[in-house]
Amino acid sequence: MLEQVRALTFDVFGTVVDWRGSVIREGEALGRARGWDTDWASFADDWRRDGYIGGMRRVRDGELPWMTVDALHRRKLDGLLDERGLTGLDEDATAQFNRAWHRLDPWTDVPEGLARLRSRFVVSTLSNGNVALLIDLARHGGLTWDCVLSAEITGAFKPDPACYTRAAELLGLAPEQVLMVAAHPADLRAAAAVGFRTAYLRRPLEWGPAGTTGKDAGTEFDLVEDSLVAIAKRLGC
Amino acid sequence: MLEQVRALTFDVFGTVVDWRGSVIREGEALGRARGWDTDWASFADDWRRDGYIGGMRRVRDGELPWMTVDALHRRKLDGLLDERGLTGLDEDATAQFNRAWHRLDPWTDVPEGLARLRSRFVVSTLSNGNVALLIDLARHGGLTWDCVLSAEITGAFKPDPACYTRAAELLGLAPEQVLMVAAHPADLRAAAAVGFRTAYLRRPLEWGPAGTTGKDAGTEFDLVEDSLVAIAKRLGC
Numbered sequence: 001m002l003e004q005v006r007a008l009t010f011d012v013f014g015t016v017v018d019w020r021g022s023v024i025r026e027g028e029a030l031g032r033a034r035g036w037d038t039d040w041a042s043f044a045d046d047w048r049r050d051g052y053i054g055g056m057r058r059v060r061d062g063e064l065p066w067m068t069v070d071a072l073h074r075r076k077l078d079g080l081l082d083e084r085g086l087t088g089l090d091e092d093a094t095a096q097f098n099r100a101w102h103r104l105d106p107w108t109d110v111p112e113g114l115a116r117l118r119s120r121f122v123v124s125t126l127s128n129g130n131v132a133l134l135i136d137l138a139r140h141g142g143l144t145w146d147c148v149l150s151a152e153i154t155g156a157f158k159p160d161p162a163c164y165t166r167a168a169e170l171l172g173l174a175p176e177q178v179l180m181v182a183a184h185p186a187d188l189r190a191a192a193a194v195g196f197r198t199a200y201l202r203r204p205l206e207w208g209p210a211g212t213t214g215k216d217a218g219t220e221f222d223l224v225e226d227s228l229v230a231i232a233k234r235l236g237c
Numbered sequence: 238m239l240e241q242v243r244a245l246t247f248d249v250f251g252t253v254v255d256w257r258g259s260v261i262r263e264g265e266a267l268g269r270a271r272g273w274d275t276d277w278a279s280f281a282d283d284w285r286r287d288g289y290i291g292g293m294r295r296v297r298d299g300e301l302p303w304m305t306v307d308a309l310h311r312r313k314l315d316g317l318l319d320e321r322g323l324t325g326l327d328e329d330a331t332a333q334f335n336r337a338w339h340r341l342d343p344w345t346d347v348p349e350g351l352a353r354l355r356s357r358f359v360v361s362t363l364s365n366g367n368v369a370l371l372i373d374l375a376r377h378g379g380l381t382w383d384c385v386l387s388a389e390i391t392g393a394f395k396p397d398p399a400c401y402t403r404a405a406e407l408l409g410l411a412p413e414q415v416l417m418v419a420a421h422p423a424d425l426r427a428a429a430a431v432g433f434r435t436a437y438l439r440r441p442l443e444w445g446p447a448g449t450t451g452k453d454a455g456t457e458f459d460l461v462e463d464s465l466v467a468i469a470k471r472l473g474c
Contacts, residue, residue: 070409122372132409135359135383146372148384152407170389172307172369 001222002179002235005197007171008117009126009149011158011182013052014206016114016125017104017137020044026100036086041208043080051076056128056157068130068152074098101129102136106143107203113228114143116237122146126167126180128157147171159190168196179222181231183214188221199223199231238459239416239472242434244408245354246363246386248395248419250289251443253351253362254341254374257281263337273323278445280317288313293365293394305367305389311335338366339373343380344440350465351380353474359383363404363417365394384408396427405433416459418468420451425458436460436468 013019020041027040055072058064077098081089089097117123124147125134134148147170151157154166168175175195182188183203192198198221204214218224225231250256257278264277292309295301314335318326326334354360361384362371371385384407388394391403405412412432419425420440429435435458441451455461462468 122376130409131384131407135408139359139383144381146376146385147368153390170368171372172367 002197004174004177005121005179005235006173006177007122007124007146008179008181008199009124009164009167009171009191009196011180011184011187012125012127012129012134012137013048013104014203015181015183015201016110016143017106017141018205019048019101019104020206020208022104023047023100026097026103030097031086034086034088038084038086043084045207046080047073047076051080052128060157060160066155068133069101069128070098070130070133073101099136102133103140104137106141107228109227109229111142113230113232116229116232117235118144118146120237121179121235122171124149124167124171126158126163127151158187161190161194164191164194164196168194179235181228185216185218185221192221197222199225201228201231202226239434241411241414242358242416242472243410243414244359244361244383245416245418245436246361246401246404246408246428246433248417248421248424249362249364249366249371249374250285250341251440252418252420252438253347253380254343254378255442256285256338256341257443257445259341260284260337263334263340267334268323271323271325275321275323280321282444283317284310284313288317289365297394297397303392305370306338306365307335307367307370310338336373339370340377341374343378344465346464346466348379350467350469353466353469354472355381355383357474358416358472359408361386361404361408363395363400364388395424398427398431401428401431401433405431416472418465422453422455422458429458434459436462438465438468439463 010016023044024040027043051073059066123145125145126149127134128151130152131148131150134150138145149167151163154163156162168178179197179199180188180191181199181201183201183206188198188200200218200221202214206213223231223234247253260281261277264280288310296303360382362382363386364371365388367389368385368387371387375382386404388400391400393399405415416434416436417425417428418436418438420438420443425435425437437455437458439451443450460468460471
């Protein structure tokens with residue numbers, strides 16, 4: 001089933017990087033500096049749920065025009081600061097805080113897992129994050145990709161099938177030669193629907209200790225593992 | 238003039254890699270194995286001039302539909318083998334020879350120059366080569382890019398202005414924050430026309446010792462140097 005695989009494409013937020021822990025840390029540091037009192041865990045969750053996930057849904061539904069994830073994050077950030085009465089950030093400081101999403105730390109298993117995989121396979125992002133954001137994340141985390149593919153290149157967000165078919169085309173491969181790695185079953189199902197192979201990398205802490213994701217058995221996928229190093233080993237790296 | 242620069246975009250064929258020397262070596266090895274007698278220098282030059290440069294012109298002029306550089310190379314290769322009476326290659330061997338363009342060696346100054354530049358700047362390809370070809374070249378030459386941008390992503394070949402404006406957009410930068418590095422004045426002029434900064438990296442040996450390119454003074458460009466290490470040093474890297 002996996003012998004044909006030549007490249008791996010990676011979901012990034014939640015799969016490669018721990019967005020929640022990183023955003024909470026940035027919020028806490030900013031809150032201390034500004035004397036703000038708010039719950040940064042729920043701030044991060046709201047930012048993610050309504051800004052990113054909800055924002056992409058509105059773009060897909062035609063309620064919003066196409067915009068980058070940076071722009072979706074900023075829309076929600078402005079609303080969140082206002083709702084919570086967190087005032088006093090000027091434009092530069094707000095833009096800087098919005099770029100917290102460019103400074104997310106990788107999960108601890110990622111540097112080794114990715115380096116192992118890259119020794120034998122082409123490795124690329126395939127994220128809804130915009131290209132500039134993905135470049136910054138890689139530099140921040142010391143990660144080396146062979147290629148940075150993004151929904152921004154296709155002009156449609158995952159799980160639009162065009163994201164996956166365009167990625168395979170740009171990699172010069174048939175869909176069955178590409179293994180999608182993600183912590184999200186819906187992403188993997190959409191990749192599988194166009195012929196990709198699938199690796200479910202479970203991240204039960206993506207939404208924090210009380211989160212309910214990352215617990216599926218994942219029996220429908222080609223691989224199910226709890227670390228990228230384990231996936232690398234399964235592929236002989 | 239260059240203080241605003243945050244990213245460098247690179248032409249690849251001729252600027253980063255020595256296509257001619259590499260293709261001649263592949264041809265000579267194949268010729269020895271097959272007992273073929275032909276002049277591989279003129280073979281390489283014809284392949285480049287009519288297959289790549291002429292092929293892209295025909296795509297731009299609408300004589301040919303959009304196709305990747307791999308496909309343009311293959312069209313010309315079939316013609317060249319036929320014209321020169323070089324027979325006996327089956328489909329696999331022909332495809333393998335066509336991929337000589339995926340195995341081009343970098344010029345000797347590139348690994349150090351690129352690593353220096355990447356320590357302070359985002360570095361990306363901006364090539365007419367297709368993405369899969371550019372990935373293979375980077376892996377072959379041990380080069381690390383932050384991003385692989387290609388005319389294939391825009392659907393138009395350089396010097397179409399869309400290639401440059403789309404690259405700046407994907408990098409999240411204004412055109413004047415991007416420095417185009419190329420051995421070809423026409424590429425640099427097209428980049429400058431949309432607001433990029435320009436670095437002329439002279440490669441007088443691109444077309445061999447008898448070549449006439451790479452000798453312009455380049456006074457219209459922001460930088461003119463004979464090695465990538467020299468460009469890195471000019472930028473404080």
